[in-house]
Amino acid sequence: xxxxxxxxMIDENGVRVDGRGPGDLRPVSIETGVIPVADGSARVIWGxxxxxAAVYGPMECHPRKIQRQDRAxxxxxxxxxxxxTPDRMRPGFNRRSREISKVTADALESVVLLExxxxxxxxVEIEIxxxxxxxxxxxxxxxxxxxxxxxxxxxxxxxxxxxGKINGVVVCDLxxxxxxxxxxxxxxxxxxxxxxxxxxxxxxxxxxxxxQEAWDYNMEAAMVVHEIMVDALxxxxx
Amino acid sequence: xxxxRVARPDNMSVSNDAGGPxxxxxxxxxxxxxxxxxxSEGHEAGHGVLEMDGRLRATKHGRVNDNGTEIAIEPLRxxxxxxxxxxxxxxxxxCTNNIWFIDIGAPFNAILPMSxxxxxxxxxxxxxxxxxxxxxLCRVQEVEETHSSVVTMxxxxxxxxxxxxxxQVDPHLLGxxxxxxxxxxxxxxxxxxxxxxxxxxxxxWIDGEFDGIVAARDQLNAMSDDAKSTGVDA
Numbered sequence: 001x002x003x004x005x006x007x008x009m010i011d012e013n014g015v016r017v018d019g020r021g022p023g024d025l026r027p028v029s030i031e032t033g034v035i036p037v038a039d040g041s042a043r044v045i046w047g048x049x050x051x052x053a054a055v056y057g058p059m060e061c062h063p064r065k066i067q068r069q070d071r072a073x074x075x076x077x078x079x080x081x082x083x084x085t086p087d088r089m090r091p092g093f094n095r096r097s098r099e100i101s102k103v104t105a106d107a108l109e110s111v112v113l114l115e116x117x118x119x120x121x122x123x124v125e126i127e128i129x130x131x132x133x134x135x136x137x138x139x140x141x142x143x144x145x146x147x148x149x150x151x152x153x154x155x156x157x158x159x160x161x162x163x164g165k166i167n168g169v170v171v172c173d174l175x176x177x178x179x180x181x182x183x184x185x186x187x188x189x190x191x192x193x194x195x196x197x198x199x200x201x202x203x204x205x206x207x208x209x210x211x212q213e214a215w216d217y218n219m220e221a222a223m224v225v226h227e228i229m230v231d232a233l234x235x236x237x238x
Numbered sequence: 239x240x241x242x243r244v245a246r247p248d249n250m251s252v253s254n255d256a257g258g259p260x261x262x263x264x265x266x267x268x269x270x271x272x273x274x275x276x277x278s279e280g281h282e283a284g285h286g287v288l289e290m291d292g293r294l295r296a297t298k299h300g301r302v303n304d305n306g307t308e309i310a311i312e313p314l315r316x317x318x319x320x321x322x323x324x325x326x327x328x329x330x331x332x333c334t335n336n337i338w339f340i341d342i343g344a345p346f347n348a349i350l351p352m353s354x355x356x357x358x359x360x361x362x363x364x365x366x367x368x369x370x371x372x373x374x375l376c377r378v379q380e381v382e383e384t385h386s387s388v389v390t391m392x393x394x395x396x397x398x399x400x401x402x403x404x405x406q407v408d409p410h411l412l413g414x415x416x417x418x419x420x421x422x423x424x425x426x427x428x429x430x431x432x433x434x435x436x437x438x439x440x441x442x443w444i445d446g447e448f449d450g451i452v453a454a455r456d457q458l459n460a461m462s463d464d465a466k467s468t469g470v471d472a
Contacts, residue, residue: 040315058317058345069384111272113288113297117319118384120345148271151315153297155288156272193272193295230270233299237466 007181009166016178022171025161025221028228030142032149033237040150042232044142047175050129053142055150058120072117076105078139080128100136101126107140107160107189107199113153122152133179134162137187140199145229155191157229158198159222162187163214170210172217186211188218192226195219269296275309284310314466318343318409318439320387324378327404327441328389330371333364340374343406343439346386350376354390356398373399375435375443402433402445405458409440411465415458430454 010016020026026047035041038054061067066075078100080089104126112122124147126139137160144158164174165184179185184206189199206214269275275287275294283289286298287309296302300313320326320342328340328348336352352364356374359367368374375396376389391397407415415436416423427434430453432446444454 039317060346117345120385148299149315151298151300151313151317153286154271155290155295155297157270191272193274230273233270234268 007167007177009178009181010169010171014169016166016171016175018175020173022169023217023220025173025224026175028225030145030228030232031238032145032232032235038146038150040146040148040152042142042145042149043238044138044145046134046138046141047173048130048132049135049138051126051135051138051142052129053124053126053139053146055122055124055143055146055152057122057150058117058152059123061119061121067119067121070118071114072112072120072122074105074108074112074114074122074124076101076108076124076126076143078104078126078128078136080131080135084128084131100139103199103201104136104140104143107158108143108147110198111144111154111156111158111191112147113155116153122147133174133176134187136160137162137189140189141225141229145232148229148233156193156196157191157226158189159192159226159229160187160189160199161218161221161225163217163221165204165206165210165214170206170213170217172214172221184210184214186214186218188215188222190219190222192222267302268300269302269311270299271297275302280307282308284308286311286313313410316408316410317345319385320344320348320378320381320439322378322381324438325375325435326378326389326439327373327375327399327435327437327443328439329373330368332370333368335362336364338364338368340376340389342376342378342387342389343441344385344387348376348378348387348389350374350389350391354379354388354392356391356396368398373404373443375399375437399443402443403451403455405442405444405455407440407442407458407462408465409438411462412436412438412440414465415442415461426454426457430457 014022029045031043034043035054040055042053044051066073078097082089082091124143126143128135140160163172163186164182166178166182184204187201273296278289278294288295288297298311298313300311303310303312326342328342330338331341332339338350339347340350342348357367376391377393378387379390380388430450432444432450432454435443444451
């Protein structure tokens with residue numbers, strides 16, 4: 001990152017390239033039960049991002065070497081479909097998907113009551129069908145709705161949102177251009193009922209004041225997205 | 239952004255209403271994990287509910303059941319976790335010289351040793367008594383802390399299943415299927431003229447005339463669908 005400087009992405013009235021204001025989210029919609037054979041599933045459409053998450057388990061843990069005697073393990077797999085981006089994604093695991101799978105698992109482990117299922121495994125599969133920007137946030141949000149839908153006990157649902165900085169202005173929920181040519185990106189995983197943080201990454205530079213502003217945008221956006229998640233669960237299957 | 243609430247450590251109390259959503263007077267309220275269920279004083283935390291800092295919090299997606307003393311959640315989906323003395327219907331999934339491995343729908347296969355099996359056979363003769371794929375009615379004898387379990391076929395009515403159909407319903411719906419004092423199940427047996435055994439792992443054995451089996455199965459499916467349609471209160 002660091003920004004290109006010459007790309008104008010927000011005008012003096014605070015209107016961004018896609019017409020949103022600095023604090024506006026892209027439209028979010030969530031459906032549950034999109035994969036009937038899975039124990040739980042969810043689809044999140046966030047702007048032009050499409051993510052599908054499926055949860056299987058609790059089941060016997062294989063391979064045995066990852067089994068834990070006192071709790072279950074979360075086996076999270078984040079994957080982008082080859083057709084999810086204009087330049088074809090090479091199929092299969094890569095460095096980036098490995099990293100996102102790990103941070104997603106770490107974030108979810110702090111809410112799922114894994115000690116209720118010793119020696120088991122809960123499989124969480126996240127597939128990104130269309131990627132714009134912030135797919136790790138969309139994937140994490142989809143995974144937590146799918147876990148709740150599968151009836152896995154958890155203390156809260158993780159909501160993940162990213163804010164960032166473009167042309168020196170802190171804005172909420174970056175889109176593709178803002179993510180590519182912006183100056184900073186701050187994805188966060190938030191527990192909306194307690195306000196706790198379970199996941200935070202920062203790409204680029206933010207001053208303490210800018211960081212606080214991005215933090216507030218994320219917290220506020222998380223509450224909005226959380227309501228959509230709860231509505232999706234209460235509204236029944238697709 | 240619409241004027242959303244910002245959660246900060248200083249304004250983290252979730253609901254200003256001391257009783258939480260359960261005081262709104264609506265029966266069988268649907269909740270999502272993490273939802274606040276009000277103060278814990280005077281109430282026990284039942285299934286799917288956790289007590290945190292003097293407040294009750296839902297840990298599962300389902301309907302709230304408040305019987306006055308205990309607040310529990312009737313989840314919309316569950317996995318079967320075996321408990322000792324559960325009557326279960328299992329499928330033989332594998333065997334060694336003196337042990338059968340039974341799939342009882344739990345995360346782990348149960349063990350059925352030859353000594354607790356239906357009959358005597360020489361060492362190595364397990365498959366001549368029960369082969370892979372066969373269904374058995376058995377009882378959970380023992381469950382370890384780590385969820386591995388032992389089942390037994392020594393007991394009244396425990397046997398290999400040779401006829402009829404086996405259907406699957408979610409284990410938490412069994413109460414609804416059986417009804418108060420077994421009324422709903424008795425009615426189902428009378429209506430369809432079938433022999434029905436409801437096992438605790440959600441498998442239901444139905445035996446009788448073809449039409450009766452189909453009718454019973456339709457009723458089971460209708461009940462499952464009804465429980466899953468979250469829009470209507472049950």
